[in-house]
C-alpha cells in the first residue's frame with residue numbers, strides 16, 4: 001500500500017456509507033436468519049423479509065466491490081504491525097467473499113430446492129440452478145455454515161477496530177466514520 | 192475523538208495506564224458477549240424446549256423412525272400430472288392468473304398421512320392430494336389438501352401434543368388412552384372436531400374422496416380488496432362405500448393407478464367465501480354451512496408416475512408458496528407447516544433414496 005502524503009485519511013465516501021448500511025443489513029439478516037429457522041409462527045413473515053433483503057445486500061456488495069477497487073484506501077497507520085496487517089487483509093477479503101457468497105447461495109439453494117424465488121408480490125428471480133435435491137441439501141448446510149462464519153468474522157472485526165480505537169487510540173474508527181474526520185497533526189499516511 | 196486526542200501527534204498517543212487498558216478490554220469483551228448472547232438467544236440455543244420446526248420434524252421421526260429419503264409425514268405416495276381448467280369465476284375474488292379463464296398445467300401427489308412409507312393401506316388412513324399449479328406468468332400455487340373436513344387442532348403446540356398423545360407407544364404398540372383423554376379434556380375444539388370426523392365414513396378410495404385445504408387464506412383481487420377464503424375439491428365420481436381391504440398392501444394406490452390408466456379423474460375446485468367475523472385461525476372448525484361456495488374450475492388428473500422417477504418427489508408442497516392474489520391468513524398453522532415442510536425437505540433431500548412402495552412396476556400394473 002502506498003504511503004505517500006497524498007494518501008486519503010478515510011475510505012471513499014460511498015464506501016463509508018455502504019459499510020454502515022451493509023453492516024446494519026447484514027446483522028439484521030443474521031438475526032432474522034437464525035430466528036426464522038427456529039420459529040414456527042414467524043417463519044413465513046421473516047423469510048419474506050429475508051429473501052429480498054438478502055438480494056439487496058448482494059446488489060450493495062457488488063457496488064461496494066467495484067467502488068473499493070476503483071478507489072484508493074487510506075494507508076494503515078504505523079500502529080498496525082505487519083503481522084496484524086496480514087490478518088486485517090485476510091479478514092476484509094473473507095468478509096467480502098462471505099457477503100457476496102451468502103446471498104448467491106441463498107438464491108442457488110432455493111433454485112436447487114425447486115422453489116419459486118419470490119421477492120415481493122409477483123416479482124420473482126429466475127432460478128440459477130436446475131432442481132437437484134442433494135445439491136439443495138448441501139447448499140442449505142453451506143448457507144448456515146457461512147452465515148455463522150460471517151457472524152464470527154464480524155465479532156472479530158468489531159473487537160479489532162475497538163481495540164485500536166479505545167486501547168491503542170490510533171483513531172482507527174475514524175477511517176470508516178461516515179462524516180469527514182480531519183486528523184489534525186496526524187495523517188494516516190505519514191510516518 | 193476529541194480535539195486533544197487528535198492533536199497528540201503521529202501514530203498512537205502514550206500508552207494507557209494498566210487499569211484503563213483492562214477496563215476497556217473488559218468493555219470490548221462485554222460487548223462481544225452481549226451480541227453473541229443475543230444471537231444465541233434469538234437462534235433458540237438458550238431455550239432448548241421451545242417448539243421449533245426441527246422439534247416438530249424430530250417428533251415425526253421419533254414416532255416413525257428416520258425413513259431415509261421420504262417425507263416425514265404423508266410418506267407413502269404416488270405422483271400425478273394433469274391440468275386445471277379455470278372457468279374465470281374466481282377472478283372477481285383473486286387477481287392470480289390461475290383464476291383467469293384458461294388451462295393451467297398441474298403436478299400433484301396422492302398420499303396417505305403418516306410417516307411410514309411402507310405401511311399397508313387402510314380405509315381409515317387420512318388421504319391427501321397435493322397440487323402445484325404453474326401459470327404462464329411464472330407464478331406457482333401449491334396446496335396440500337386432506338380428505339377430512341376439519342383439522343383436529345388450531346395451534347402449533349397443540350398439533351405437537353396431539354401427535355404425541357395419539358401415537359402408539361413404541362414398546363407396547365398401543366395408544367395411551369389416558370393421554371388422549373387428558374388432551375381432549377383440555378381441548379374441546381379437538382373433541383368437537385373428532386366428533387365431526389367420527390360421523391363420516393371414508394369413501395372407496397382416492398378417486399371419489401373430497402379433499403379440503405382446511406386452513407383459511409385471503410384472496411386479493413385486482414382492486415386490492417381482500418376476502419377470507421377456504422377451498423376444497425369435490426370429485427366427479429359419486430362416493431362409493433369403502434372397498435373390502437385385501438391382502439394387497441397397496442390396494443388404495445393400485446385402485447387409483449388403475450383408474451387413471453383407464454381415464455382421467457376430475458374434481459371441481461370450490462372456493463368457500465368467508466364473511467367478516469368468520470374465524471380464519473381455526474382449522475378445527477367449519478364456517479357456517481350457508482357461506483357462498485364458488486365453483487372456480489375443474490382439476491383433471493390424467494397421468495400417474497412412481498416417486499422413484501418423478502421430479503414431483505422432490506417438491507415441497509409448502510402451503511405458503513402462493514401467487515400474487517392469494518395470501519396467508521392469520522392461521523398460525525400455515526407458517527408452522529411452511530417451516531416444518533422446509534425442515535422435512537432439507538432432511539430428505541440430503542438422504543439416500545430408497546425405492547418407494549409404489550414402485551415403477553406397481554404404477555405400470
Ligand code: HEM
Pocket residue numbers: 026029030031032033034037050051052053054055057099102103104105106107110117143144147148150530533534537
Ligand atoms: C447476506 C445475506 C444472507 C445472510 C447473512 C443469510 C443468513 C441466513 C441465516 C443465518 C440463516 C439461518 C441458518 C440456520 O440457522 O440454519 C439463513 C437461512 C435461510 N436463508 Fe439466508 N442469508 C442471506 C441471504 C439469503 C438469500 C438472498 C436468500 C434467498 C433468496 C436466503 C434464503 C434463506 C433460506 C431459504 C433459509 C432457510 C430457511 C429454512 O431452512 O427453512 N438467504 N440465512
Ligand code: HEM
Pocket residue numbers: 015019022023024026027068088092095096099154157158161162172173174175176177
Ligand atoms: C456485519 C458487520 C460488518 C461488516 C460485514 C464489516 C465489514 C468491513 C469490511 C469488509 C471492511 C474493509 C473496508 C471496505 O472495503 O469496506 C471494513 C472496514 C472497517 N470496519 Fe467494518 N464491518 C462491520 C461492522 C463494523 C463495526 C460494528 C465497526 C465498528 C466498531 C466497524 C468498523 C470498521 C472500520 C473502522 C473499518 C476500517 C478498517 C480499516 O481501516 O481497514 N465495522 N469493515
Ligand code: HEM
Pocket residue numbers: 247248251261262263264265268300301302319320321334335336337342347350403404405406474506507508524527528531532535536539
Ligand atoms: C402444524 C400442522 C402440520 C404439520 C407440522 C405438518 C407436517 C407435515 C410434514 C412434515 C409433511 C411432509 C412435507 C415434505 O417433506 O414435503 C407434511 C405433508 C403434508 N401435509 Fe402436513 N402438517 C400439518 C398440517 C397439515 C394440514 C392442516 C394439512 C391439510 C390441509 C396438511 C396436509 C399435508 C399434505 C397434503 C401433505 C403431503 C404433501 C405431499 O404429498 O407432498 N398438513 N405435513
